[in-house]
Amino acid sequence: MRHHAVTGGAGFIASTLIDRLLAEGDRVLALDDLSRGRRAHVDRFADRPGFRFVAVDCADLPAYRAAMVQAHAAHPIDEVWHLAANSDIPAGIADPTIDLDGTFRTTFNTVLILRDLAIPALRFASSSAIYGDLGEAAIREEAGPLEPISNYGAMKLASEAQIRAAVEAFLPRADIFRFPNVVGVPATHGVMLDFVRKLKATPEELDVLGDGTQRKAYLHVEELVAAMLFIRDRATARYNVFNIGPRDDGITVSEIAGLVRDRVAPAAALRFGESARGWVGDVPRFRYDTSRLAALGWLPTLDSRAAIRRALDEIVRQEAGSSPDRR
């Protein structure tokens, strides 16, 4: 029975990850400051054996360290899954300290604690945002130059760099997962949830940020977590970096808007903006090369459109109140 610490443990992706780790019979310590994560996301694990939740801000080193020291003393922690981050990119551009504290300082503190407690493995939720806008070509893990165009992307890149240096100095194992856009439930943010809520409020029209031509690849959260566990089990280097994503070229924002409109408010008119970028820090076109992950032996079963369709059904059910995650 392994013991995992999951930061950002009340967040969207952690919810699925924790479910899988507990299903494998392992112990899980979830940590979250509940600023963006929700209590309901961890409350649903309250009765599962081996699960424990601590409300703590991982940017607060003394508090974070105390929680980890206590859990480690009870059962030595084998792996840390560092998912805590600021997920609100525009907020981080308006106030860079949000990304500094929420995205980078949490990583910096995590690395310090792993060293102090001699925890041997770190799995990190990185992002396609570290690549910035590299144009139309499919992006491999070794691509350069790395020019993130948001503070979020900058602090994810800073986090990767800090972890890489830790591997050189002391850390036996680190896996860097470069996430794509991820969809599913419990949905807390993102373009689909935004569209669904807008259309429920005003079923006659939907304002779309940007001109709708932004094309991105989407992965369903169940497949994302499956890929993370696959990499954890199969990769063999001390430092492993993997793009995780679907194999297709993605789907445009206007297609997503159309799918949501058809499902939620078929009579709604779609209204688009003029810019190819929806907001400062938005990358209009993005495509991963996932051949490294394919070579390791993992392929997704859903393409971007199928992932969007499945998540749309799930989000509509969530928003209809059949889920405890309803606002």
Next chain:
Amino acid sequence: MRHHAVTGGAGFIASTLIDRLLAEGDRVLALDDLSRGRRAHVDRFADRPGFRFVAVDCADLPAYRAAMVQAHAAHPIDEVWHLAANSDIPAGIADPTIDLDGTFRTTFNTVLILRDLAIPALRFASSSAIYGDLGEAAIREEAGPLEPISNYGAMKLASEAQIRAAVEAFLPRADIFRFPNVVGVPATHGVMLDFVRKLKATPEELDVLGDGTQRKAYLHVEELVAAMLFIRDRATARYNVFNIGPRDDGITVSEIAGLVRDRVAPAAALRFGESARGWVGDVPRFRYDTSRLAALGWLPTLDSRAAIRRALDEIVRQEAGSSPDRR
């Protein structure tokens, strides 16, 4: 008459930079916490018109901001040259907060202040350390993957990323200078000063960290500053990244040890370690591709060996007491 702020203004490279900026008739505000820089380095400009020094830690945002606000009110600041950083790589590996505060937080604060005061240009002293260990091939600016192997390199990469995001959001102009190993006076640290001092203390032998095969390219500080000013004047993009270095493949540590031995203590025996890496975070072989800078029109006049020879003469004079920088 332009007004420049130079962080790390009492450091080695800033000393030459400030001399050149003042010679062009510009105003210079030097900022330094004097933790690694030396008072003597700024005292020598005390009588030059337009020069002002403030002792302040640029990681301390309120103090740094207050110094900048005051200077900006007197004469609007046109350009910030951000050279402040922790230069002690092993110290930063032992205690990562040294690089977080000294190297990254100073950049983070600089970017915040540029935004608040609407200062239109930032020039940043980055480093080859952002590339990590990419092997024998000459490294171009767009190389990847970027895997720094020291916290110093990680925080320089984090700084570049933060600046890149600032250009996307608000900053009209940023120049990223990726420094090579730089030699010259006033020498405050580095392999040559280390060798000179060791040989003066024990003229019969010289212990060299690592096996001596580490090969690196060196540029003289006068040429480095000339290249920085050339890029400032000639590059035209909003965000410019340039490797700055000599055109040759560099010189090995054992060759440097031999040159210093011949000059300072010809009878000394050289003793080498066993590892190709002198210390954790050391990159044993490193070679820049500087064709981007050559295409802009700048070429150095000294190769690595000539730069080392010239700097050796200067450092020997400095250490003999003919310089005010003597310890």
